[in-house]
Amino acid sequence: MSHHYSGPDFSFPNGDARLDVCDLFAFPKPGDANRSILIMDVHPSAGVNPPGPTTTEPFAPEAIYEIRIDTDGDAVANITYSVRFSSSGNEATTSTLRRLEGADTTGSGDRGEVIVADAPVSTGRDAQVVEAGDYRFFAGWRSDPFFFDAGGALNNFQFTGDDFFADKDVCSIVLELPNSALTSSRVGLWLRVLVPADGAGEGWVQADRGARTQQVPIICPNEEKVAYVSGEPSGDSRFLDSFAHVLEQAGGYSPEEAKRVAGTLLPDILPYNPSQPVAYPHNGRALTDDVADTTFTLLTNGKITEDKVGPHTDFISDFPYLGPPHNAYNA
Numbered sequence: 001m002s003h004h005y006s007g008p009d010f011s012f013p014n015g016d017a018r019l020d021v022c023d024l025f026a027f028p029k030p031g032d033a034n035r036s037i038l039i040m041d042v043h044p045s046a047g048v049n050p051p052g053p054t055t056t057e058p059f060a061p062e063a064i065y066e067i068r069i070d071t072d073g074d075a076v077a078n079i080t081y082s083v084r085f086s087s088s089g090n091e092a093t094t095s096t097l098r099r100l101e102g103a104d105t106t107g108s109g110d111r112g113e114v115i116v117a118d119a120p121v122s123t124g125r126d127a128q129v130v131e132a133g134d135y136r137f138f139a140g141w142r143s144d145p146f147f148f149d150a151g152g153a154l155n156n157f158q159f160t161g162d163d164f165f166a167d168k169d170v171c172s173i174v175l176e177l178p179n180s181a182l183t184s185s186r187v188g189l190w191l192r193v194l195v196p197a198d199g200a201g202e203g204w205v206q207a208d209r210g211a212r213t214q215q216v217p218i219i220c221p222n223e224e225k226v227a228y229v230s231g232e233p234s235g236d237s238r239f240l241d242s243f244a245h246v247l248e249q250a251g252g253y254s255p256e257e258a259k260r261v262a263g264t265l266l267p268d269i270l271p272y273n274p275s276q277p278v279a280y281p282h283n284g285r286a287l288t289d290d291v292a293d294t295t296f297t298l299l300t301n302g303k304i305t306e307d308k309v310g311p312h313t314d315f316i317s318d319f320p321y322l323g324p325p326h327n328a329y330n331a
């Protein structure tokens with residue numbers, strides 16, 4: 001289920017669909033190898049626990065949505081792109097994008113350089129794109145790019161090719177930036193969503209995070225999901241044994257091999273070198289990468305290699321690249 005439904009029993013983190021991290025994409029801009037596209041998808045338009053449509057409000061105004069970037073390989077963020085949203089109320093929702101570096105990336109809140117201020121959030125089919133200096137920015141509802149037979153996954157991996165996400169939407173934050181803004185030729189990427197801690201003046205807590213696809217819904221044990229999504233990649237070694245146990249049970253790996261394979265999944269960071277071809281999970285992720293087939297081949301030790309679902313066909317050729325939403329959320 002991609003990273004969709006990362007709470008226990010395929011629920012939403014904190015019971016709030018707006019906080020649910022869905023997908024991370026990273027690829028060179030088509031036609032311009034000196035620039036990159038980073039996409040953070042959150043808030044699926046439909047849930048499975050509970051089932052049915054989610055709220056039409058795209059993003060939580062009390063939350064902070066972040067793209068985290070490690071530039072030196074220590075699984076700690078050196079650069080963060082942070083987005084906050086205004087409360088919609090009776091007015092159109094807007095967003096503010098900030099860039100944080102150095103010491104600012106270890107904290108949370110409204111710090112860092114403002115890159116884009118008061119950008120409109122798209123709720124209809126037309127994408128409202130903002131350009132600011134070397135950056136292009138979009139936030140709003142789009143067609144969900146993830147393709148997967150979720151029903152088959154919930155039915156003991158009996159895949160039929162029924163794409164649960166074919167008519168679903170998602171809330172996207174899309175950023176185009178020069179490769180020089182990454183400050184390194186090879187970086188590690190992940191996403192996180194922060195919410196205010198309980199009690200006044202208590203700071204922030206992490207509601208969800210992720211980088212690679214399907215690790216939380218499929219591989220992370222149910223009883224460890226809350227601890228996993230609230231943690232940092234630098235501490236992911238504590239989940240090595242539990243990941244290995246799942247691989248033993250699902251794929252029939254030997255204990256030694258299961259631990260080795262689990263080690264390739266942690267820390268949960270997506271490597272990205274814009275000068276090299278995109279090849280998930282080793283370098284970035286394109287919109288057409290079949291990450292479900294990759295995940296289930298690994299999970300089952302090659303016993304299941306496909307879910308019989310292929311990429312969507314509603315992508316567009318220019319920024320923000322994701323197709324228009326299937327429904328309008330203007331109301």
